[in-house]
Amino acid sequence: MDSNKKYGADLIERYLYAVAKRLPKEQRADIEKELAGLIDDMLAEKAAGGEPSPEDVRAVLLELGKPADLAAKYRGSKNCLIGPDYYGFYITVLKIVLAAVAGGLAIALTIGAIAGGRGNLLEYFGNAVSNLVSALFQAFAWVTVVFALMQRYNAKIDEKGKQWNPSDLPEVPAKKARIPKSEPVAGIVFTVLAIVLFNGAPEIFGIHWFGETHAFVPIFDMDVFRSMLPFINAVFVLGIVKELFKLAIEKYNLKLAAAVTAINIVSLALTLHVFASPAIWNADFITQLQAVQSFAMPADFDLVYHWGRVPHYVAVVAVFGCVVDTMTTIAKGIRYGRGR
C-alpha cells in the first residue's frame, strides 16, 4: 500500500517535471503548482474520498494528455522550424540542391575513378559512397538552416497590422515575361556540379592521356588554384543566388534586373580577379604537353604566345558574357515589368 502511494507520487512528479521543462522559466513554478493542485483534485474525485490507487493516477495523467501537448497549449504559439509560408519553396529548393549535389558528385567521382591512380577500386568506391552521403547531409543541413533563419527572421517582423491592398497584387506576367522554372533549376544544377568539380576533383581540368601509363597536364597552376578557391566558390554561390531570385520572382521585372545587375558586377569582378591574371594558369602548359607527346608546332600559330594570352581572352569572354546577360535582363525588365 505504501509502495503504491509512493509509486503514484513518483509518477505525478515525473509528469509535472516533463511539462515544466517545456515551459518558459518564469512560468514554470507557478504552473507546476497549479497543475499539482489540479491533479490532486482529479485524484480525489476518482478515488471518491479513499486513497487513490496507481491506476487512478495513471487514468488522471492520461486524461491530462501528453506532457508535450499540454505544455504546447500553455505556450500557445506553434513552434515550427519552417512554416507553411516557406514550406513549398523549401521543398523545391531542397530537391534541386540534393539532386544537383548527388548528380555532380556522382559525375566527379566517376571521373575520379576513371582517372584512377588511387589504388584499390573497392576502397575508392566505399570512400565515394561515404563522401556522397556526407555531402547530401551537408546540403540538407545548409538549406534547412537558411530556411529556418528566414522563418525566424520573418516571424519576428511579421506583417502584423500591415494593411493589405488588392492593388498590391502582382500583375499576371505576360507570357514572354515569365521565366520558366526549368531555366533557373538547370542553372542551379550546373552550378552545383561546377562547385563539386572545382572543389572535389580539380584534377579533371587538364589533358589526360590514357595510354599505357596515365599522363596528366593541368590547365591550372594547382597551388594558385587552391588559394583562389574561395573566390571561385563565391562566384558560384552568387550564381545560385541569382537563379534563386529568378525562381522566386518568376518573371522579368525591374526588381529582378536590379538584383541581376548587382550580382553580375560583383561576380565579374571576382572572375576577373581570379582568371584574368596569369598566375592561376599553368605557365608551362605547352611545354609539358610536348613532353608527354611531342607534336609539331604549327608554324603560323604561336601556341606558346597564345597560351600566354589566355587570361586576356578569358577576360574578354567574361566581360562580354556579363554585359550580354545584364543587358538582356535589364531590357526584358523594362519591357515587361515596370510593376512590382
Add this chain to the structure above:
Amino acid sequence: MGTRWLVMSDEQIDFVQGLVSELRRGTLTISVLSQLTSPKYGYALAETLEAKGVPIEPGTLYPLLRRLEKQGLLTSEWETAGTKPRKYYVLSGDGLNIYRQMCAEWKTMAENLNNLIEREEQ
C-alpha cells in the same frame, strides 16, 4: 434527415465529431468568462461547466485561463488559507466589458444561424 444519422459510417462519425469540436472551440472563451463573475479555481470551474452541460477538459481549460489572464480579461490570486493552495480566477473590469460584448455577438450569431437552418428545413 433524422434517419440518415443512423446509417453513418465510423468515418463519418469521426468527421462530424471533428466539426463539432471545432465549433465548440470558438465558444470556450465565452463559456469560461460567463462563470467567472465570482472567483473560482480551475477545477471548481471545470466541475461547474460540466454540471451545466459544457464540459471542458482540464488540459484545455487551465492553459486557457492563463491566456485570458495574460490578455487582461482575468485576474488571479493564490489562496493559501485552505488545505491546498489554489489559484482563483475572476473577471477583470475589461474582462466583464468584453464578456458582455461577446454575449451580444453570440446572440446575434445564433439567431442568424437559426434563421438559416430553419429556412433550410422548411
